[in-house]
Amino acid sequence: MNIENISKQLSKIQNPNNWSKEIAHLSSEEKSQCVALAEPLWVERMISNGYLLVHPDIAKELKQNEWKPNQLHRKMIWASVLVSIDGETSKEQFQDIKKRLKKKYGFA
Numbered sequence: 001m002n003i004e005n006i007s008k009q010l011s012k013i014q015n016p017n018n019w020s021k022e023i024a025h026l027s028s029e030e031k032s033q034c035v036a037l038a039e040p041l042w043v044e045r046m047i048s049n050g051y052l053l054v055h056p057d058i059a060k061e062l063k064q065n066e067w068k069p070n071q072l073h074r075k076m077i078w079a080s081v082l083v084s085i086d087g088e089t090s091k092e093q094f095q096d097i098k099k100r101l102k103k104k105y106g107f108a
Contacts, residue, residue, distance in 0.1 A: 003033050006038075007033075007035075007041065010022060010034060010042070011038045011041035012045075013042075016039075019034075039069065040066060047059050047062065052080050052081075053083070054076055082098065
């Protein structure tokens with residue numbers, strides 16, 4: 001399967017926290033390419049379907065930027081993902097994502 005097809009498959013996964021499992025077999029460069037291609041597809045799908053809770057002005061900015069989020073948008077998107085986690089393992093998922101976000105972005 002090529003990078004574009006893998007990216008399309010990733011974009012269909014509801015929780016991007018699960019993407020790493022799907023691309024574990026790829027090289028670091030291939031992983032980066034897949035995520036870069038999948039992220040805008042995922043953002044567009046999630047906002048269009050009403051699954052991603054962002055302010056309408058932010059949705060408009062994202063659309064104007066071809067659904068490619070900047071760092072501030074990513075923080076907002078992850079906040080939305082965090083509050084929408086549901087299920088039996090929701091507490092564990094919340095803590096895992098929170099830990100990753102703190103590592104990547106710090107506390108701000």
